[in-house]
Amino acid sequence: MLNSQDNSVAFSSFEFKPVSNGLQVTYNMASDKDSAVNGPQGDTPYASVTVSYILSDGVMDVKVNCGDIKVSDGYALEKINLLSYFGAEKDFSEGDFILLPDGSGSLMMSDSKSDYPEKSFKVYGSDPAVKDVAENESKINASALLGFFRNEAAKQRFCGSYYKGRYHSLGGFGSKKQR
Numbered sequence: 001m002l003n004s005q006d007n008s009v010a011f012s013s014f015e016f017k018p019v020s021n022g023l024q025v026t027y028n029m030a031s032d033k034d035s036a037v038n039g040p041q042g043d044t045p046y047a048s049v050t051v052s053y054i055l056s057d058g059v060m061d062v063k064v065n066c067g068d069i070k071v072s073d074g075y076a077l078e079k080i081n082l083l084s085y086f087g088a089e090k091d092f093s094e095g096d097f098i099l100l101p102d103g104s105g106s107l108m109m110s111d112s113k114s115d116y117p118e119k120s121f122k123v124y125g126s127d128p129a130v131k132d133v134a135e136n137e138s139k140i141n142a143s144a145l146l147g148f149f150r151n152e153a154a155k156q157r158f159c160g161s162y163y164k165g166r167y168h169s170l171g172g173f174g175s176k177k178q179r
Contacts, residue, residue, distance in 0.1 A: 011036040022054035046072040049080065 008014045008027040013036035016025045030036040030046045040046040048070040052063045064080060071077050 008036060013037045019052065019054070021056055022052060024050060024052045026050040040072050044072070045075050046070075047075070047077055049077075 008029045011030075011033040013028040013030070013033075014025060015028070016023055018024075026048060027050075028036055028039075028046075028048045030040070030044055032041075032044060035041040035044040035046055049064060050068050052061075052065075054061045054063070069077060
């Protein structure tokens with residue numbers, strides 16, 4: 001199994017270039033550093049995937065041109081995951097937190113231990129799809145994965161902000177030690 005973060009980024013075998021309104025990143029993935037940096041070496045599994053991140057009209061488009069994907073002979077690419085849940089998280093580790101865009105920002109420590117297998121957070125605003133929300137609010141039990149302003153989980157982080165109603169990415173991935 002190849003993993004872009006553990007292999008491509010850790011082995012410094014990724015490439016990026018600015019494109020109009022965004023960024024294009026090519027992840028060169030292999031199970032060892034030599035193959036990741038220099039391309040396929042013998043029977044070592046190797047894959048190269050280019051991902052485009054484009055901001056347009058206040059929307060972030062993430063695209064993969066499947067025609068540009070390169071995979072070692074005898075191997076197949078089965079699945080591509082792009083930032084699971086786009087920054088929303090349900091499994092937290094010690095030291096993880098969420099910065100919610102509430103006023104000047106609310107810090108929610110998400111690593112607290114409890115007897116409950118899942119965490120539930122209040123969702124802002126009412127749900128227009130639910131009839132008579134005000135009257136039946138106590139009867140509504142819905143959980144949600146939230147897109148965060150900042151999320152720090154499993155030694156990785158993702159940051160973003162809103163300016164005049166538009167989302168702007170401020171950061172990406174990395175170890176907490178790299179802050």
